[in-house]
Amino acid sequence: AQSVAQPEDQVNVAEGNPLTVKCTYSVSGNPYLFWYVQYPNRGLQFLLKYITGDNLVKGSYGFEAEFNKSQTSFHLKKPSALVSDSALYFCAVSFPLRKAGSYQLTFGKGTKLSVIP
Amino acid sequence: EAQVTQNPRYLITVTGKKLTVTCSQNMNHEYMSWYRQDPGLGLRQIYYSMNVEVTDKGDVPEGYKVSRKEKRNFPLILESPSPNQTSLYFCASSFGTQLSTDTQYFGPGTRLTVL
Numbered sequence: 001a002q003s004v005a006q007p008e009d010q011v012n013v014a015e016g017n018p019l020t021v022k023c024t025y026s027v028s029g030n031p032y033l034f035w036y037v038q039y040p041n042r043g044l045q046f047l048l049k050y051i052t053g054d055n056l057v058k059g060s061y062g063f064e065a066e067f068n069k070s071q072t073s074f075h076l077k078k079p080s081a082l083v084s085d086s087a088l089y090f091c092a093v094s095f096p097l098r099k100a101g102s103y104q105l106t107f108g109k110g111t112k113l114s115v116i117p
Numbered sequence: 118e119a120q121v122t123q124n125p126r127y128l129i130t131v132t133g134k135k136l137t138v139t140c141s142q143n144m145n146h147e148y149m150s151w152y153r154q155d156p157g158l159g160l161r162q163i164y165y166s167m168n169v170e171v172t173d174k175g176d177v178p179e180g181y182k183v184s185r186k187e188k189r190n191f192p193l194i195l196e197s198p199s200p201n202q203t204s205l206y207f208c209a210s211s212f213g214t215q216l217s218t219d220t221q222y223f224g225p226g227t228r229l230t231v232l
Contacts, residue, residue, distance in 0.1 A: 009157075032217050032218050034220075036221075036223075041225075041226075042225060042226070043121070043207055043223035043224050043225045043226050044160075044207065044209075044221070044223040045223070046220045046221065046222075049218065049220065051218045090159065090160065094217045094218065095217075096217065102167065102173070103217045104162065104165075104175070105162070105221060107152075107159045107160040107161075108159055109157060109158060109159035110159050
């Protein structure tokens with residue numbers, strides 16, 4: 001079964017320190033992986049995605065993610081955290097459905113990131 | 118401005134009273150979907166639509182209906198709401214040409230409370 005897991009409900013990091021938000025996946029075939037961010041009282045916003053190619057993907061607001069096929073992981077990283085990065089982060093994986101040409105995006109449960117001043 | 122809009126943003130209703138949450142996108146996207154977000158469960162897909170008059174069930178379709186009569190609109194209908202449908206609802210859209218890799222654009226959310 002296709003699935004995505006975010007093992008940490010909450011991550012706390014001091015401002016200026018590097019941050020990592022973890023994501024692991026289980027997909028048959030080639031994975032298409034995404035990170036979205038949800039700020040308070042807002043909808044989800046796209047951060048970055050891995051389709052193919054370079055394992056290190058760069059996205060919005062200085063975030064990047066590293067695709068690791070052997071560990072089936074797609075951890076989100078940022079070298080220096082800002083207080084404004086505090087939000088809820090969702091990892092997602094896209095996989096094909098039985099109907100031809102149809103795909104589904106499955107989300108992890110989310111990780112709340114708190115950056116402490 | 119390219120966007121997905123939802124109305125209403127907040128709604129409190131009572132069990133059994135039919136309601137509709139509207140969703141509209143101005144990006145000419147083919148693919149639209151509805152999600153509900155619940156604490157500890159993340160986002161779960163309710164229904165999706167690959168184009169006009171084409172809709173299909175997601176992971177949690179029970180108690181919901183949708184329609185796609187126009188490309189830009191994808192309303193979510195709760196014919197007889199129940200308290201377990203209290204949730205935060207998001208509409209999303211994408212171009213739909215490469216569903217597997219498309220970026221989803223989300224609306225601001227509708228917080229529904231069913232008493």
